[in-house]
Amino acid sequence: MGIGIRQRFLAEHVIGMDLDPVALDAARGLGAIDEAQLAAGPWLEQVDLIVLATPVRTLVPVASTLEPFLTSDTIITDVGSVKQDVVTDLQHLRFVGGHPMTGSEKVGVQNADAALLENAVWVLTPTETTPRDALVRVQEFITHLGAKTLTTTPVQHDRLVAAVSHVPYLVAVALTRLVAEDQDHDLMMLLAAGGFRDLTRVASGNPLMSRDMVVGNREAVEATLHSFTDQLHNLATLLEQPENLLRQAESAKRHRDSFPIVKRSLLPARHEVVIAVPDRPGEFAKITSALGKAEVNIKDIEVLGIREAGGAVRLAFDSEEALRRGSEALEQVGYEVRGRG
Numbered sequence: 001m002g003i004g005i006r007q008r009f010l011a012e013h014v015i016g017m018d019l020d021p022v023a024l025d026a027a028r029g030l031g032a033i034d035e036a037q038l039a040a041g042p043w044l045e046q047v048d049l050i051v052l053a054t055p056v057r058t059l060v061p062v063a064s065t066l067e068p069f070l071t072s073d074t075i076i077t078d079v080g081s082v083k084q085d086v087v088t089d090l091q092h093l094r095f096v097g098g099h100p101m102t103g104s105e106k107v108g109v110q111n112a113d114a115a116l117l118e119n120a121v122w123v124l125t126p127t128e129t130t131p132r133d134a135l136v137r138v139q140e141f142i143t144h145l146g147a148k149t150l151t152t153t154p155v156q157h158d159r160l161v162a163a164v165s166h167v168p169y170l171v172a173v174a175l176t177r178l179v180a181e182d183q184d185h186d187l188m189m190l191l192a193a194g195g196f197r198d199l200t201r202v203a204s205g206n207p208l209m210s211r212d213m214v215v216g217n218r219e220a221v222e223a224t225l226h227s228f229t230d231q232l233h234n235l236a237t238l239l240e241q242p243e244n245l246l247r248q249a250e251s252a253k254r255h256r257d258s259f260p261i262v263k264r265s266l267l268p269a270r271h272e273v274v275i276a277v278p279d280r281p282g283e284f285a286k287i288t289s290a291l292g293k294a295e296v297n298i299k300d301i302e303v304l305g306i307r308e309a310g311g312a313v314r315l316a317f318d319s320e321e322a323l324r325r326g327s328e329a330l331e332q333v334g335y336e337v338r339g340r341g
Helices: 002-007 021-030 042-046 056-069 084-089 132-144 154-180 185-191 194-199 207-216 218-240 242-257 283-293 320-332
Strands: 015-017 035-037 049-052 075-078 098-100 121-124 148-151 272-278 300-306 310-316 337-339
Touching: 002 337, 015 021, 021 035, 042 056, 049 056, 049 132, 056 075, 056 084, 056 207, 075 098, 075 132, 084 154, 098 132, 121 132, 132 148, 154 185, 154 194, 154 207, 154 218, 207 218, 218 242, 272 283, 272 320, 283 310, 283 320, 320 337
Parallel strands: 015 035, 049 075, 121 148
Antiparallel strands: 098 121, 272 310, 272 337, 300 310
16 A cells, blocks of 8 residues: 555655564565654654554554544544454544455565555445545545445445455365365375465465454354355255256356456556646646657556646556656656656
8 A cells, every 4th residue: 555655646755653673664665655653653643644554453452552643633544354343443533444355365565566456346334423524535545546445334344254255264274274184185285276276375364464354253254154164064965966066056157257357457567657747737748748759659548546736647658768768758847757566
């Protein structure tokens, strides 16, 4: 998110707070943040938006350490995968519960990738006490990051993600343990093809965060596990009924094939830049004129979002040389240019 914010010029200044100074140094090195902080303090008085991006069980305690330094206008959101308890405990703040339905099993800031947010579904869980203006601001922020917002209640969110995220994680753990504990473990590992690896990929995620995720949503996860177990028992009985099993498999295939496909950008990141553009007439003409004079061809152009003060535009070129010359031409006419990692 930090990389996406800076690439798309969504904030004047991005501050990262973490207990680990090594992680903060890496974040600065990767361009995810402009400034690093190890603890809450008066610096928070200048912050407009706070994003809590810590393990689920720590979201409320972290928010409590920040609260003494917040102003009455500060908006807070989070990216936690469990919502009901967090929303309840933080409803006295200008808090909007959030959960981007995207990610990777790779952990650490060194694996950060802003492209994961593009076209991702980002669930928001407002309640009757959620300030309307705070909700609108968070929705606009997420849209400018390239994601798509969806609104549910906290309870509904937790029930839904139990089925599509939390129980699948436990299934991946169970399948992996099934193989690991078998007497023919080594042979099984040699036979494990792409399907098994895809099915168990999430078991490679951060165990601590994943544990907190499923334990924090215990009631919904337990109910979904019971339903999943019933499905497995039903399929076991159908092993004696091949035609009925086939109908179940055909129904599953139809549903699986109907899942929406999330399309990410296919353009090579090394040939792209993002520039900050003021919201005033003539800016596109200025951009194309500068590139035309430099004899640089634009392969693709995308408006990433317009705010009151302006927005950002993504430009793609067909080569490293065109990228270099185009960036220089744009900088010469006053644009701030950033690469897209």
